[in-house]
Amino acid sequence: MTAITVSGLSKSFGGVVAIDGVSFTVSSGEVVALAGENGAGKSTIKNIIGGILRPDSGHVDFGDAANVATVHQETSLFPDLTVAENILIGHLRSSRVGTVRPAALRRTASLLLRRVGAGFGPDALVRELSAGQRQLVEIAKALATEPRAIVFDEPTASLNLGEREMIMRIVEQLRDDGVAVLYITHYLEEIFRLSQRIVVMRDGRLMADRPAGELDRFTLEALMVGRELAQGYPETATPRQKIALSVRDLGDGARVEGVSFDVAEGEIFGLAGLMGSGRTEVARAIFGLAGRIGRIEVAGRPLRRGDVRASIAAGIAFVTEDRRNEGLFLERPIRESLSIVGLGSVCRLFGRVDHAAERRLTKDLATAVALTARSGLEADGGSLSGGNQQKIVLAKWLSGQPRLIILDEPTRGIDVGAKAEIYRLLADLARAGTAVLLISSEMEEVLGLAHRVGVMHDSRLAGILDRRSATQEAVIRLATGGTR
């Protein structure tokens, strides 16, 4: 039975075509994956199905099962309300006179929580939950309406391996219960594991609608990007002898403690571990954004603690995991986000900015990272796709050659094309002698790029693996508290 029929959907925003004549169906008891790069039009389709946007032409038909729920990517939860209140936020009225009966809410919420296999109760505050647990609440909330069809939008984007596994099991369970599932994700593994059919979008158009068995990974990537991708990871050169970064007994003064490692010039050092294992804290402590204890030396010189400006002066660059909130200036021209770090080099007498020099600098930086800014560098940073925003956050550090570059989740939520570009940049930087500290939840990219991998577990550095011993199994074993 067909639960969602999308026929001939088109939608433009101010002259820019977001989707163009897209048709596909999702049947009960089937998972259809919606694949495509950022900006391909996946979100627009999700929003039209969810009733948030109205299509310019075409329509969505839900058959006799008019009940469709959406599980959102960025959680739409209220942190100060309880789990039960969040799950039933649309059905709080539990008596005839309109009062809320907490006991009834709790009961209903408990049932839903059990269905998603949550290990926490209905009275917990959402504020205290981890990202994975919040996603479970989000799913329970969607299930509260007994939907016949569910749209999942990147449900695992910020989850660790265990949590991802849990979400996928829930999706499989829903499918077996006869729910129609439209699954939007970047993770190709999830697409191939879950879906019966794959719908591929590119530039707002439907590129393919095929049974999952007929597509392999590389065909799918090529369909998404529109060209053959250079397969695998770029070649990296052998690191040099000289130590660029030396970390001894580093802590953040709160949880993280006793982290020690060295990174040589030209070396890519991966930092793996589950979400919340302390990787980000290590990065922020080194850069000076958080308090720290312990000793850090950059090229043999001790680094002042808690002083970002001193860190930058010592040649450290830091690419944040949160590009929108900490990386760039969304409502200012792209040019200003690009030149913000190197502004001193185009500055003349009395702090005057040499605009011609600034434009040259930013143009060079944009070229270096292969930025695709269709409306030019004077357009707002917010108008760019996630991948291009990420390129800016990286490019702003390249006006001088950094001695050490720290990258926290540099490829989160960006498309395969932009990912490949960032891998190439990291390899190039390393070849030129920059030490690279790469933090990532995507194990493949850490294993593919890093010369050595440090694995964090429970706020400690559980071990360091070299390229030969760094296998997926070894990393997971260390990350989950096992020994080597």
Added chain:
Amino acid sequence: MSSTYQWCARALRRQPLFPVWLVLVLALSGLYDEFGTGANFRNIAIQASPLIIAAVGATFVIMTGGIDLSVGAMLFLAAAIESSRAFVSAPAGVVFAAIAVTGLLMGLVNGVAIALTRVPALIVTLASMQVFRGAGGHITGQQNIDLPAHLRGIGTGSLLGVPAPVLLAAVTTLGGVLVFGRTVFGRYLQAIGSNRAAALNAGLPVRAVTIGAYALAGVLAALASLTQTARLGAVQPSIGDGYELTVITAVVLGGTSLFGGRGSITGTVLGALVLTTAQTGLVFSGASPYVFDIVRGGVLLVAVIAAGIRWRTLAQALRPAAAS
């Protein structure tokens, strides 16, 4: 043809307030014969001058995402010190320097408190506003104090036919535009207002720049005070009373975002001109002075609402094709 249209569209997008002001001036000139005279325009320009000077200072602060409620009180305290016994007989140069230093100190108090403690600017300046106004009242004893002739020159004199206050406002505007658009300091101001965390991550001297913005606002408030009192020829207890509201309205009307990160000096100047023109128009109509308060409040509300609409809709409508 189309390039003219594009030029107009771009100018309009940058400064949508200009046609508003033009229509206001034309309408008032049509309504009242004496409005459209050179003497009246000169008068409006002189009246707008202190407002422009203070509002340029406030633009720096608001661009960082801050706010300065103490503008009016700074105006008053600066005036009170100018009229104090210690300075009334001092040479003009000494008095002007002393007032500038007073403004600088007041601005530094605001800036340091805000940058170092991270208490919201609204609270810090709400407190300092009361401190400054109280100090001013203490010094003047809430009396009217006439200024000696040599201190009035800055308000009544002229150079090559241009009234001194207008000259000062023009120099301030020019300086503001240059600092804003051409210097690292100006760029940092806008970056901090746009995204403070990103500014910290990029290693910008966030504290120093924030303090600098408030210090500048203090100095310019003192300069506005000098201009204002010299024009009136006296220091009155009501000087600067409610001035912060007019200043903030002028800045917001000029298109500067109250959340920071977006705005312009020329917009602020236009905002000040629109407000002063409206005020003069109300005088011509014979309305009570309270009507101006109503108009000012209404204008502020409309400006904030329009800002929300303008950035999204108007920009989208006029921009050729923005990437989604």
